[in-house]
Amino acid sequence: MALQTRSRRRRRMAEINIVPYIDVMLVLLIIFMVTAPMLNLGADIQLPQSGAKALQDEKQPVLVTVDHDGNVFLTLGKSPREQVDDETLVKDVSAFVKQDPKASVMLGGDKRVDYGRVNQVLGLLQQAGVAKVGLMSQPEAAVAPVSNGKR
Numbered sequence: 001m002a003l004q005t006r007s008r009r010r011r012r013m014a015e016i017n018i019v020p021y022i023d024v025m026l027v028l029l030i031i032f033m034v035t036a037p038m039l040n041l042g043a044d045i046q047l048p049q050s051g052a053k054a055l056q057d058e059k060q061p062v063l064v065t066v067d068h069d070g071n072v073f074l075t076l077g078k079s080p081r082e083q084v085d086d087e088t089l090v091k092d093v094s095a096f097v098k099q100d101p102k103a104s105v106m107l108g109g110d111k112r113v114d115y116g117r118v119n120q121v122l123g124l125l126q127q128a129g130v131a132k133v134g135l136m137s138q139p140e141a142a143v144a145p146v147s148n149g150k151r
Contacts, residue, residue: 062075062104063136064093064125065107066108066109066118067110070113072085072121074092074093076096086120089124089125091128093125093130104134105133106134106135107125107133107134
């Protein structure tokens, strides 16, 4: 009988040992759980201040502005600025963008206007078929650094 047990060979295991992978995953999970609350995702900012340089474009952009009362004004190319309602904005910008798909569209909002109104105008520009909208800001001589909320 002793000969029979020696003659039998042990089969090799064809399984992958995943225990080390689970250990590494748990360590990474703990690292992310500890560091995520330390990230400061919010910042105190004052919108329309910007230190960005002006864009140079040989074509006249489509300018859409929202005043402090929420009224929308449209300037198409070299035409004069005119006050428009939401439906006219979509219709006019859509026609202009169909003529010149590479036309740049710039949106500027008064800093006293409700952010929801500016967001609504962004939606109207999207309905008009505008793929990219630039946001205008007033350049300042010295822009204060953005505060991260810590004092």
